[in-house]
Amino acid sequence: MNAVLHAVRVKGIASEAAIVDATGLSLGEVERELATLEGDELVLRRPSRKRPGWVLTEEGRIHHGAQLAAAHDDAELAAIAEHYEGFLAVNAQVKTVSAKWQHATDDAARFELIDRIETLHGRAAPVLERAGAAAERYGRYGARLGAALEKLEDDQRFFVSPLVDSYHTVWFECHEDFLLTLGRTRAGEGSE
Template structure:
C-alpha cells in the first residue's frame, strides 16, 4: 500500500470517528491486516493506526511550504467567519424557518461557497488530496438546494457542515496548528 492512499484512508476514519466499511475506499484490508484499523461494521482507528497517522501527517507537512499552508489557512478563516455563524443560526432556527429564510440561508451559503472554492484549490495545490473537498461541499450544497435541507447540517453524512468541519481540521493540521491552540487564539470554530 502506498503512503498517500494509507494517509487518505486513516485520515478519513480519524475525522469521522467511525465509518461504515462500505463507505471506505483505499487499502482497507491492508490497514486491517497491519493492525491500523479495527475490522468491524463501523471501522475505527487502533492505537497503532493513530500513531501511524501522526507519522504520515508529519511526513506530509514536512514537504509542504509552511508559509503557504498558513496563508491558505488564514484565507479559510476569513470565509469560516461567515459560515460558522450562518450554520449556527440555521441550527437554532431551522424548525421555524419558512421558504424565505431557507432561500436566504442557501443564497448566503452559495456566496460563501464561491469564496472558499479558490481556497480549497490553493490547499489542493499544496496537498492534492485536499482538493476533493470542493466536490464534497458542492454535492452537499446542491442536495440542500434541491430541497433536502438536512444536507446543511446533518451529522454522520457528508453534509455541508460535516465536510466543512473536516476541511477545517485538515487545514489546522496542514498549518502545523492544533485545535487547542486555535481555541486559545480565538481562530477555532
C-alpha cells in the same frame, strides 16, 4: 500518506461509503485497503448499531501521525498555512450560518441561509482549489462542498446533517485536516 487511513483519522468514525466520498477511491479499493489496515492493526471496525464504522487504533493514530509529518515539505506546509488563513477568513461565518440553519423554522429563513452559504462557498472554493495545488486532498474538499450545495436544492439534510456528506460535515472535516496537517488545535486558535 495512506488516503484511507487519513480519511478515517479526519472523520473519527467512518463508513466505507464515507471513505469513498472523502478519497474518491472505489468501494472495492476502500474495502481492500481497510482489510490491509485492519490486518496491520491500524484500524478496527466499531461495532455499534447507532453509529458503526471504522476507527483508528492507538497504533493507527501513531502511524498516521508519522505519515502526516512526513507527507509535506516546508514549502508545502507554508502554502497550506497560507491557504488555511483564507479558509479561516470565512470559517466563523460558515459556522454561524450552520448554527442558524438548525434553528430556522420557516422556508424563507432557510432560503436566505442557503443564499448566504452559497456566497460563502464562492469565497472558500478558490482557496481550497489553490490549497489543492499544495496537497490534492484539499481540492477534493472544495468539490465535496460544491456537491453538497447541489444536493441541498433537493434535500435539506445536505446543509448540516452528520448522516450525509453535508456542507457542514465536509467543512468540519476540511478544518480538521488543516489543523492536523499544521499541528494546530481548535482550542489553540479559539475555534471550538
